[in-house]
Amino acid sequence: MIKKVAILANGGDVSGFNAVIRAIVKTAENNGVECYGFIDGYNGLLKNEFEKLSTANDEHASGILPKGGSIIGSSTNANVFNYKVIENGEVVYKDLSDVCVENIKKDGFDCLFTLGGDGTQKSARDFSLKGVNVIGVPKTIDNDVACTEITFGYNTAVSVAAEALDRLHTTGETHHRIMVLEVMGRYAGWIALESAIAGGADIALIPEIPYDINKAVEKINSRIAKGKRFSIVVVAEGAAPKGGTITIENTRNNGAGVDNTKLGGIGQIVAKQLEHLTGLEARNTTLGYMQRGGTPTAFDRVLSTKYGAKAMELALEEKYGVLTVIKNGKLDYVSLEDVVGNNKTIGAVSGNTAESNIRKVTMDHDLVKTARNIGICLGD
Numbered sequence: 001m002i003k004k005v006a007i008l009a010n011g012g013d014v015s016g017f018n019a020v021i022r023a024i025v026k027t028a029e030n031n032g033v034e035c036y037g038f039i040d041g042y043n044g045l046l047k048n049e050f051e052k053l054s055t056a057n058d059e060h061a062s063g064i065l066p067k068g069g070s071i072i073g074s075s076t077n078a079n080v081f082n083y084k085v086i087e088n089g090e091v092v093y094k095d096l097s098d099v100c101v102e103n104i105k106k107d108g109f110d111c112l113f114t115l116g117g118d119g120t121q122k123s124a125r126d127f128s129l130k131g132v133n134v135i136g137v138p139k140t141i142d143n144d145v146a147c148t149e150i151t152f153g154y155n156t157a158v159s160v161a162a163e164a165l166d167r168l169h170t171t172g173e174t175h176h177r178i179m180v181l182e183v184m185g186r187y188a189g190w191i192a193l194e195s196a197i198a199g200g201a202d203i204a205l206i207p208e209i210p211y212d213i214n215k216a217v218e219k220i221n222s223r224i225a226k227g228k229r230f231s232i233v234v235v236a237e238g239a240a241p242k243g244g245t246i247t248i249e250n251t252r253n254n255g256a257g258v259d260n261t262k263l264g265g266i267g268q269i270v271a272k273q274l275e276h277l278t279g280l281e282a283r284n285t286t287l288g289y290m291q292r293g294g295t296p297t298a299f300d301r302v303l304s305t306k307y308g309a310k311a312m313e314l315a316l317e318e319k320y321g322v323l324t325v326i327k328n329g330k331l332d333y334v335s336l337e338d339v340v341g342n343n344k345t346i347g348a349v350s351g352n353t354a355e356s357n358i359r360k361v362t363m364d365h366d367l368v369k370t371a372r373n374i375g376i377c378l379g380d
């Protein structure tokens, strides 16, 4: 019987981190298992910094269901298998994973829950290969983790983007402008596509479809011909023109296995081009971290709770080296190896995430078909 488990939240924050933590802790408590949280993701595991998590009155993990962020922090730069350290004034990268394995053994944790996206789950798989009992939970607003139909945090991001589009609609309509909204989505256009449908956009540009700006111009002109002197455009940060490249705001030296580019700027580029080519004024809004912060939607609270409870259930059954997933609409689990091994899209990604799978929008997906049916221009 397991007695003591630990959770870590890793990667960019999303709404729903705390809801997953709460569900793990509650399910653990209901089964007489003690729960701890490592502070700031894999960094906490490396430094052996953790704290007790309990839902008893006024305790740390109480009242956190609607709270954004993560009560145990998170880290976007912690690949302990290739960790950035300064030695004699020089930056060097070291595999410090054995220190983490020792910490887990020393502290007596029977299982480690890893809440995160593909990079996080790749490290989780590697820890599993080193004999650690690991169970992953799929997080990311981008919704691009392989083997699951949905990640927690995604629905909230789409809702925030849809609300932004509603607001851009009224100002665009009033001033007869093209309103561009740049949303997140490095390699996958799920947020852009779904929020475009939810927010009634006219054009959606996603990483999976290299766009021809002239197609967007045609769409705007056809609207002008019908007397509609405004248009709404959603652009995923990872969208790129046909034959062109993605727009990088800056690069950072995070260590292999952690994405080293910060994307951004494509919305402004598209807005300028559309203004020039249509003669309508255009404005860009970059939604940025609004998509990740704040309270989760009811959908994300439920999904996160399902994921957290399932993860603890799997631990009680001693099923390790797995990721909780939604498959055919049902709560399930798959091997971490299936999630991060066997890369299928190496050529399609940038940065240094090439060893991970990325779940992209496919052209036969309902969202693509729906968008096309109602006349949303996808830039092709």
Ligand code: F6P
Pocket: 012, 076, 117, 140, 141, 142, 184, 185, 186, 237, 262, 263, 292
């Ligand atoms: O992976 C999720 C994500 O929100 C991406 O869409 C975005 O490119 C990235 O995180 C930004 O992360 P940060 O600036 O926090 O490193």
